[in-house]
Amino acid sequence: MAQFRIPNRDQLLMLETVDLNSIAPVGSAVYTIDKIVNSLDTSDIENKYDIKDPMGRPPFHPKTLIKVGLYALHNCRFSTRKMEQDTRYNLCYKYLTGNEVIDHTTFAKFFTNYTDYVTELFSQTALICKEKNLIEFEILGIDTEKVKADASYKQTKSLDNIQKDIDKIKKNLKKLLEKADEVDEAETKALEKRLDKIKSAEKILKERLNEKCKDKKEPEIKEILKKTKVNITDPDGSVMSQANGEHNVMYAVTTTTDTKDDIITGFVVKGEANDNAVLFEAIEESEANIGSGHEHIVADSGFGSYENFEEGKRRELDLLIPDKRKEVEEKGKTSKGEYDRSHFEYNKEKDNYRCPTSNILEMEREIIGRDGREKIIYSNDSACGRCKVKNLCTKSENGGRKIIRDANEEIKDEMRKKLNSEEGKENYVKRAHSAESPYGDMKHNKKFRGFMRRGIAKVSMECSLIFMLHNILKLSEVLLKSTLFG
Secondary structure, X not given: OOOOEOOOOOOEOXXXXXXXXXXXXXXXXXXXXXXXXXXXXXXXXXXXXXXXXOOOOOOEOHHHHHHHHHHHHHOOOOOHHHHHHHHHHOXXXXXXXXXXXXXXXXXXXXXXXXXXXXXHOHHHHHHHHHHOOOOOOOXXXXXXXXXXXXXXXXXXXXXXXXXXXXXXXXXXXXXXXXXXXXXXXXXXXXXXXXXXXXXXXXXXXXXXXXXXXXXXXXXXXXHHHXXXXXEOOOOOOEEEEOOOOOEEEEEEEEEEEEOOOOEEEEEEEEOOOOHHHHHHHHHHHHHHHHOOOOOEEEEOHHHOOHHHHHHHHHOOOOEEOOOOOHHHHHOOOOOOHHHOHHHOEEEOOOOEEEOOOOOEEEEEEEEEOOOOOEEEEEEOHHHHHHOOOHHHHOOOOOOOOEEEEEOOHHHHHHHHHHHXXXXXXXXXXXXXXXXXXXXXXXXXXXXOOEOOOOOHHHHHHHHHHHHHHHHHHHOHHHHHHOOOOO
């Protein structure tokens, strides 16, 4: 009867007296990975195999390949060639495969052909953590990390540069074809392949430009055309700045983490960094994976915007997110020091501001800001003209200081009040370790500092595996304390 090859561990290896079952004690990484993956439902992948085909050897079970991939990540060896090498020489891998050597092409084809199915397995590990009470649904920490793509920064081009490259390749192809007797097929194929790649990237870039230029004026469109670029090698990624000042092609990975045991409940991968835009998508992903929301949702100032505060209130979510100026103002690091707008006192009843020298700034007019939001300008040019410290407060020579207030600034003030409360401070502190430690573990312990595959689908699959591994290892203690899997 046709069937999958299942690892046979009830054997003694030739020339060695090693019982494979002795390799993985309860609580070890290899044991935990084996037990958790065995509990996952991989039927969607299994059904894609034609195991009734009598030709050739039976295929390796998908769970075996996933186990090896996870253990390879744990050992900082997430390369298909290194996986093959480890299944050949490493006893822990032999435990997972039943002393079978798996070729690197088998791993490569599996992770390529079943990318989406592997990605979907992450939610099952989150549910197992929920079932074992590792998630308490009190505080959900959110954070975003930029991770390098497998692409060179030098291959990032604007629409103008792409069109120049296309013209150049077409000219070179024409020259080659004109020399009918001396056509270099290898060179011709290489140029044609490069041309297809650039045209594919051009299509993606045009779609992005159409979206960004929608309802924009001519000067803004010119600026967008100049700044918006696409990477030829990996068009889904984009150039992002890093804390060290470097610029690289990267992906923005946003995770949601339950703060009780640092269990990752969901993740979202984007080709562009925009924390404000991804906040609610990340929250929804977490809820979809574990079936329920959290009491408090905590994120850093990168997610702090009026739109998010308003949407959170509309959804009746208890958000704890500082705005981008809060920390700077509290530490006194503002550029104008004691004359920063935070030192101008707003009077809600009279709808005016009192400046640090006690002059009153009245409402001047309403405007629509660059962000499309309604703003109110407050000023008092005559008082500023007589003020002795005007040069410390404003650079305006003819006019005076102007304070621009959002029409719904009260929602920001409410958020600050909540963050400054004792409960708010206590809850916000819990976010840092839970939300940021998975990335520290990924980059420093697992040495996973850049994706090995290209395209957002395959990058999401790699994220799924690394975060599955994170959750699986959190279950080690549970396995030690109970006979969870019989």
